[in-house]
Amino acid sequence: xxxxxxxxxxxxxxxxxxxxxxxxxxxxxxxxxxxxxxxxxxxxxxxxxxxxxxxxxxxxxxxxxxxxxxxxxxxxxxxxxxxxxxxxxxxxxxxxxxxxx
Numbered sequence: 810x811x812x813x814x815x816x817x818x819x820x821x822x823x824x825x826x827x828x829x830x831x832x833x834x835x836x837x838x839x840x841x842x843x844x845x846x847x848x849x850x851x852x853x854x855x856x857x858x859x860x861x862x863x864x865x866x867x868x869x870x871x872x873x874x875x876x877x878x879x880x881x882x883x884x885x886x887x888x889x890x891x892x893x894x895x896x897x898x899x900x901x902x903x904x905x906x907x908x909x910x
Contacts, residue, residue, distance in 0.1 A: 831874070
């Protein structure tokens with residue numbers, strides 16, 4: 810293996826480790842939300858599946874799993890996770906429901 814391949818593997822490993830850390834942070838956030846919100850199964854599953862850190866600027870990715878709104882630029886924010894959970898819950902969504910026509 811040449812040094813360029815080695816650097817590529819090292820970069821891939823760091824990226825994988827970072828994704829694993831973010832996944833663990835996401836699980837902890839959802840567990841913490843369940844401590845004071847009654848999350849329906851579908852809302853809980855959605856919050857565990859959706860990688861919130863991919864919707865914020867790179868410098869905010871680790872903060873994505875703190876229960877607070879985050880700046881996403883241009884004077885806009887992404888809502889705090891507890892608010893997202895409450896909004897999703899109020900939709901009463903379930904499998905088989907179709908969007909507006």
